[in-house]
Amino acid sequence: MDQWVPADAPAGLGQAMRYGVLDGGKRLRALLILAAAEAAGADRVAGGTEAAMRAACAMEMIHAYSLVHDDMPCMDNDVLRRGKPTVHVQFGQAQALLAGDALQTLAFEVLTPDAPADGAGSGAGVDGCLQTRVQARLCGLLARAAGPFGMAGGQAIDLASVGKALDEATLRDMHHRKTGALLLGSVQMGAACGGLEPGSVAWQALSDFGDAIGLAFQIVDDVLDATQASDKLGKTAGKDADANKPTYVSLLGLERAQAESAQLLSRARQALVRSELGEGATAMLAALAERIVHRDH
């Protein structure tokens, strides 16, 4: 990431981008990509390991851009993120807007290393048909996960929901898009680095795994938001409840929310068995699912 987010982008833009994406966060999405790539055997595919590393960084750039924009005054108006002042507090709103925009663009640049680079590019070219097929697929998966029917769509539902009494189906739909889409997309991008084809048994099973942990992640997030202090979370706790935003905890109660996250962990484990990729290959994915459900921040 340090190598691909340019410090020398003009007029301080690079510094704002680096501030928004470097040294912070759990890197869960990146780890999911690397773990899914390992499960799918990306190390036995030409260019697979580099593709997975690029995919992991690209996904973190998308995640970071969404946080930078989400924190802005016209959205959540948050001043603290990962224990630091948010980007717009540090660099001003206009630069934060641009930095988020450019982080999104850079994600697709990092995924496509063989386009001609005028001036500063993102690294050496990669040749061959397989690699460019994987590049195109990774761009497509990332765009679909982040786009109007994925993350951005979920944020639009979130925006429209403040102060409203959402029903459970709408809450699930919102989180399915807002948080779930990037987590599912991470697992699928890792699978694509290993050459797995959509529609195959392993692809479908890994997608079910990604879906389950995506939902579990948000439920656990809501539980932590209701039960933990800000300094532990590195962000302002209880903010959703204060803003009268619906959460799984406010809707289901703490106990049912915790029970559902446990069920989802079990569903994720079963999906890994069903993938037929082997216990050794999927061990890192299993460990990540465990960590998602049993984390304390």
Added chain:
Amino acid sequence: MDQWVPADAPAGLGQAMRYGVLDGGKRLRALLILAAAEAAGADRVAGGTEAAMRAACAMEMIHAYSLVHDDMPCMDNDVLRRGKPTVHVQFGQAQALLAGDALQTLAFEVLTPDAPADGAGSGAGVDGCLQTRVQARLCGLLARAAGPFGMAGGQAIDLASVGKALDEATLRDMHHRKTGALLLGSVQMGAACGGLEPGSVAWQALSDFGDAIGLAFQIVDDVLDATQASDKLGKTAGKDADANKPTYVSLLGLERAQAESAQLLSRARQALVRSELGEGATAMLAALAERIVHRDH
């Protein structure tokens, strides 16, 4: 475009996206892509014609996203665009931020039709090695044109320049990135749809063409901003001068600015000859260059 910008994206997001990108603008970038694709013989390449249409729409989505964000109160705070209220005036700042974000993402979705679509996707799949190589290249060219060293970098320079006495070199660098990068990228994307390879004689000549018209476009823009009324332009005229932003006219004077745009038109025409693609194939590019320099709005 009507087909690819989804009206049914959640919670009004689709409506805001469509408002920002449909029925407005000169579509110059899209026309450049289609003209460059014609010059490069995209109609004789499998999938080339569809790739060019997708590239044209993707580029217009990127251009539209940049306008939506640029008009926001924390940037240029513009209330009029293409003769209509700007997106944030019509839909609110938060939805405008999201709509711009999602238009950028959708551009990369439209370029990669063979990624698996969960739910609503952007159309039928495209198979084969050549097509996916073109897809990856188009994503890479678009990202480099729009990213931190392209359009976004130019906007950062612009942001930092308000009220400052920029020298000519910095002004040129700013416009080279802010406006020129997308226009050059448009020509290169069209060339890529015809299978032209970076480094070839035709690619280099078309890139020089794109560079020349990119610069000419901005000079003419500044000339029009200084000489035309708002109702003709469809946006607020004289705004840059009012904000004490440097322009080619304020720096060079009207006469020298007009002389330079004429020289650039001549350079663009020479580049088309040098491409060796033939006068017939490059006629549409030549006509567009003419129109860029001799427009009145």
